[in-house]
Amino acid sequence: MIEKIKGKHYLICDVCGDDYEFDSYDKAVKFKRESGWKSIKHSDGWETICEECRKEIEEL
Numbered sequence: 001m002i003e004k005i006k007g008k009h010y011l012i013c014d015v016c017g018d019d020y021e022f023d024s025y026d027k028a029v030k031f032k033r034e035s036g037w038k039s040i041k042h043s044d045g046w047e048t049i050c051e052e053c054r055k056e057i058e059e060l
């Protein structure tokens with residue numbers, strides 16, 4: 001997910017909890033797109049997964 005906290009935007013992996021701080025939403029989205037992160041749709045919403053967790057899931 002991308003969460004806004006006190007004016008900063010945080011890209012957070014929903015699996016391992018790793019987070020990255022950005023000063024704009026666009027930068028967070030750009031990083032997510034360019035760094036191999038993935039969004040998986042569930043019935044109750046989207047799950048955001050970092051590159052490391054994505055690799056683990058895809059290896060299963």
Ligand SMILES: [Zn+2]
Nearest residue numbers: 013016050053
């Ligand atoms: Zn992760």
